Amino acid sequence: xxxxxxxxxxxxxxxxxxxxxxxxxxxxxxxxxxxxxxxxxxxxxxxxxxxxxxxxxxxxxxxxxxxxxxxxxxxxxxxxxxxxxxxxxxxxxxxxxxxxxxxxxxxxxxxxxxxxxxxxxxxxxxxxxxxxxxxxxxxxxxxxxxxxxxxxxxxxxxxxxxxxxxxxxxxxxxxxxxxxxxxxxxxxxxxxxxxxxxxxxxxxxxxxxxxxxxxxxxxxxxxxxxxxxxxxxxxxxxxxxxxxxxxxxxxxxxxxxxxxxxxxxxxxxxxxxxxxxxxxxxxxxxxxxxxxxxxxxxxxxxxxxxxxxxxxxxxxxxxxxxxxxxxxxxxxxxxxxxxxxxxxxxxxxxxxxxxxxxxxxxxxxxxxxxxxxxxxxxxxxxxxxxxxxxxxxxxxxxxxxxxxxxxxxxxxxxxx
Ligand SMILES: [Zn+2]
Numbered sequence: 001x002x003x004x005x006x007x008x009x010x011x012x013x014x015x016x017x018x019x020x021x022x023x024x025x026x027x028x029x030x031x032x033x034x035x036x037x038x039x040x041x042x043x044x045x046x047x048x049x050x051x052x053x054x055x056x057x058x059x060x061x062x063x064x065x066x067x068x069x070x071x072x073x074x075x076x077x078x079x080x081x082x083x084x085x086x087x088x089x090x091x092x093x094x095x096x097x098x099x100x101x102x103x104x105x106x107x108x109x110x111x112x113x114x115x116x117x118x119x120x121x122x123x124x125x126x127x128x129x130x131x132x133x134x135x136x137x138x139x140x141x142x143x144x145x146x147x148x149x150x151x152x153x154x155x156x157x158x159x160x161x162x163x164x165x166x167x168x169x170x171x172x173x174x175x176x177x178x179x180x181x182x183x184x185x186x187x188x189x190x191x192x193x194x195x196x197x198x199x200x201x202x203x204x205x206x207x208x209x210x211x212x213x214x215x216x217x218x219x220x221x222x223x224x225x226x227x228x229x230x231x232x233x234x235x236x237x238x239x240x241x242x243x244x245x246x247x248x249x250x251x252x253x254x255x256x257x258x259x260x261x262x263x264x265x266x267x268x269x270x271x272x273x274x275x276x277x278x279x280x281x282x283x284x285x286x287x288x289x290x291x292x293x294x295x296x297x298x299x300x301x302x303x304x305x306x307x308x309x310x311x312x313x314x315x316x317x318x319x320x321x322x323x324x325x326x327x328x329x330x331x332x333x334x335x336x337x338x339x340x341x342x343x344x345x346x347x348x349x350x351x352x353x354x355x356x357x358x359x360x361x362x363x364x365x366x367x368x369x370x371x372x373x374x375x376x377x378x379x380x381x382x383x384x385x386x387x388x389x390x391x392x393x394x395x396x397x398x399x400x401x402x403x404x405x406x407x408x409x410x411x412x413x414x415x416x
Contacts, residue, residue, distance in 0.1 A: 001093065001170055001171060001172060001173055002173075002205070002249070002251050003036070003074070003094075003173045003205045003206065003251060003253075003281070004034065004035075004036045004071075004072060004251075004279070005034075005251070005253070005279035006033065006034065006035040006036070006279055006280065006413055007035060007036045007037070007038050007074070007206075007279075007280075007281045007282070008025070008035050008036075008037060008038065008281070008282050008283075008284060008404075008408070008409070008413075009038045009039075009040040009076060009078075009257075009281065009282065009283035009284060009285055010022075010037055010038065010039055010040070010284060010285075010288065010404065011039070011040050011041060011045070011078070011259075011283070011284070011285035011286055011288065012039065012041070012056075012059065012288050012289075013041075013045060013049055013286070013288070013289045013375055014049060014051075014289065014292065014378070014385070014386060014389060015049075015051055015055050015056065015059045016059075016292075016386065016389045016390070016393075016396075017288050017291075017292070017396070017397070017400045018039065018059040018060060018062060018063030019062075019063045019066050019067060019397070020396070020397035020398075020400035020401045021037065021063070021288060021400060021401070021404055022037055022063045022064070022067050022069060023067065023397075023401045023405075024400075024401045024402075024403075024404035024405035024408075024409055025037055025069075025404075025409070026067060026069070027401070027405045027409070028405065028409045028413060028414065029071075031414055033409075033413050033414055034071065035409065035413055036071055036072045036073060036074065037060075037069075037073045037074070038073075038074040038075075038076045038094055038281070039056055039059065039060045039073070039074070039075050039076060040075075040076035040078040040094075040096065040283065040285055041053070041056050041076070041078055042078040042079045042080070043079070043080065043084040043087070043088075044079075044324075045078075048375070048376055048379055049375075049379050050379065052087070053075070053077065053087055053088045053090075053091040053092060054090075054091050056075050056091065056092075057075050057091040057092070060073055060075050074092075074093050074094035074173060075091055075092045075093060075094060076092060076094040076095070076096055076175075077089075077092040077094070077095045077096065078096045078285070079096050079098040079177065079180070080095060080096065080097065080098065080159070081097075081098060081099075081101075081155075081159065082155070082158060082159050082162065085159060085162065085163065089163070089166050089167060092172070093171065093172045093173065094172060094173040094175070095159075095163060095172055095173070095174055095175065096175045096176075096177050096208070097156050097159045097160065097174065097175065097176050097177065098177045098180060099152040099153075099155045099156045099159075099176065099177070099178065100152070100177065100178050100179065100180040100181040100210075101180075102151045102152035102155045103148060103149060103151075103152050103178065103181055103183075104148055105151035105152070106147060106151070107146065107147060107150035107151045107154070111146075111150055111154065112143070112146045112147065112150060115142075115146045115150055115196060115199070116139070116142050116143060116146055118195060118199055119137075119142045119145075119146070119192055119195055120139070120142065122135075122137050122142075122191075122192075122195075123137055123138070123139065123142075124136075124137060125137070128191075128234075128237050128238060128241045129237060129240070129241065130233070130234075130236070130237035130240070130276065131187070131234050131237045131238070135187075135188050135191070137188075141188070142192065145188075145189055145192045145193075146192075148189075149189070149192070149193050149196065150196065152178065153193065153196035153197055153200060154200070156176045156197060156200070156202060157197075157200035157201075157202055160174060160200070160202045160203075169203070173205050173206070174202060174203055174204050174205055174206075175204070175205065175206040175207065175208060175255055175281070176197060176202070176204055176206075176207050176208070177207075177208035177255070177257065178193070178207075178208065178209050178210055179208045179209065179210045179211075179257045179258065180210075181210050182210075182327070183210065184209070184210045184211055184212045184231070185209040185210055186231075187231065187234035187235050187237075187238045190207070190209055190235055190238050190239075191238045191241070191242060193207075193209075194207070194238070194239070194242040194246060194248065195242070195245075195246055197248075198242070198246035198247065198248055199246075203249055204248065204249065204252060205249050205251055205252055205253070206252070206253050206254070206255040206281045207239075207252070207253075207254065207255060208254070208255035208256070208257045208281075209235065209254070211228060211231060211232065211256070212224075212227055212228055212231055213227070213228050214260075214328075214330075215257075215258035215259075215260035215262060215328065216260055216328050216329055216330055216369060217258075217259045217260065217286065217325060217328050217329050217369055217372045217373055218259060218260070218261060218286065218287055218290060218356070218368050218369055218371075218372035219260060219261055219356070219365045219368060219369060220260070220261055220262060220263050220264050220356075220358070220365075221260060221262040221263070221264050221265050222330075225264055225265060225268060228265060228268075229265070229268040229269070229272060232254070232265075232268075232269060232272060233272045233275075233276070235254055236254065236272065236273075236276050236278045237276070239252055239253065239254065239278075240276070240278070251279065253278060253279040253280055253281060254278075254280055254281070255280070255281035255282075255283065256269070256280065256281070256282050256283065257283045257285075258283070258285075258328070259283075259285050259286035259287065259328070259372065260328075261284075261287060261356050261407070261408075263356070263358070263407065263411065266408070266411035266412040267411050267412075267415065269412060270411065270412055270413070270414075270415040271415070274415070280412075282408070282412060284404060284408050286372060287356075287372070287403065288400055288403070288404070289372075289375050289378075290354060290356075290368070290371060290372055291396065291399040291400045291403045292378075292389060292396050292399075292400070293307050293310060293354060293371055293378075294307075294350075294351045294354050294355050294396075294399050295392060295395045295396030295397075295398070295399045295400070296388060296392055296396065297347045297348075297350035297351045297354070298347050298348065298351045298395050298399075299347065299391075299392040299395045299396075300347055302388060302391070303347070303388055303391070303392045303395075304347040304350065306378075306381070306384070306385060306388050307347070307350055308339070308342055308343055308345075308350065309377075309381075310371065310374055310377050310378055310381075311339060311342055311350075311367075311370070311371060311374070312339035312342070312343075313374065313377040314370050314371060314373070314374030314377055315336060315338075315339050315370065316339070317377075318331070318333070318370065321370070321373045321374050321376065321377075322373060324373075325373045329369045329370075329372075329373060330369070331366050331369050331370055332366050333366075335364065335366040335367075336364075336366050336367060336370060337353075337364075337367065349362065353367050353368075354367060354368055354371055355399075356368065356403075356407065
């Protein structure tokens with residue numbers, strides 16, 4: 001099972017937007033660009049929403065059959081670890097093995113020795129095609145990388161072997177993710193991480209490093225775009241080189257994660273992908289839920305009421321909502337409108353405040369970040385929320401498709 005060159009992670013918290021999401025990929029296909037869908041959902045999302053992996057599988061199967069989608073599609077056990085993987089095994093064919101928590105754990109001497117021995121073949125200066133300048137590899141550097149990443153690499157191997165024993169080879173796609181960590185990995189580190197993963201015989205097809213800069217929930221990238229893109233391009237060159245050096249899967253590619261919209265990175269990423277004829281896995285995770293709230297706000301009646309209540313509750317319980325996301329939101333409390341004021345807004349005013357359109361002066365990044373992390377409120381509404389998703393399906397679906405196609409796919413995959 002080989003993951004295609006272009007793939008997109010379309011998380012769908014409440015499991016109602018599969019068709020609307022897939023329509024965006026049909027639009028891309030009509031424009032001549034093939035992208036395969038990956039429906040990703042983590043254990044944490046499932047437990048907060050009250051869904052199970054079987055639901056994600058059902059949603060994907062339904063969307064695919066309803067639209068007559070002929071290409072591959074995947075269901076991603078997102079950010080799983082050894083403790084959470086088992087629930088997903090039966091329903092998923094894509095596994096994001098998250099070992100970020102193991103970075104920095106101290107490995108045993110024996111494993112460091114064996115890693116250093118393999119890595120020593122690259123002592124001195126290595127030149128990687130496409131990268132200006134050379135990597136200057138010293139024994140000290142190799143030791144440091146081993147001590148920082150080896151436990152994470154071994155943990156990825158443990159989960160991969162577990163999956164192999166349960167599912168058999170060639171029946172799933174493996175991604176290894178390191179992104180949920182404070183410190184970015186340099187291209188040099190990525191090279192030796194790939195050496196380590198190859199030495200463990202992990203058939204890795206995508207890797208999600210932590211990139212430089214801030215990727216806050218639901219809003220644009222914060223950081224120096226040039227620094228990011230240089231690092232991204234170097235990573236692509238490292239991967240190309242590593243595929244040959246370590247006999248890794250020829251389709252190995254980068255995965256760009258986080259619930260951030262990262263719009264300012266899309267065009268530069270597109271250009272680099274074209275330049276190197278490289279693929280990418282993009283995760284747009286989480287923002288489909290915001291399109292639901294936007295659609296509800298626009299719908300009027302009970303829909304608008306629900307949208308405003310979600311905001312009010314998120315506002316009143318802001319500390320609780322922020323707690324799991326402290327490192328990935330920057331909300332200025334003073335820039336949040338008071339819920340009493342919001343109750344007087346029109347549905348349209350609510351929608352434009354939330355919708356990620358930077359050219360609209362009404363757009364408020366603080367408002368958007370708060371609603372993004374407030375999905376627990378909608379989960380608590382239970383059927384009242386999901387019934388509204390059904391009732392106002394048309395206006396919501398339009399927003400979901402438009403968001404994925406126009407704001408994500410077009411700039412990143414079509415370069416428009
Ligand atoms: Zn991630």
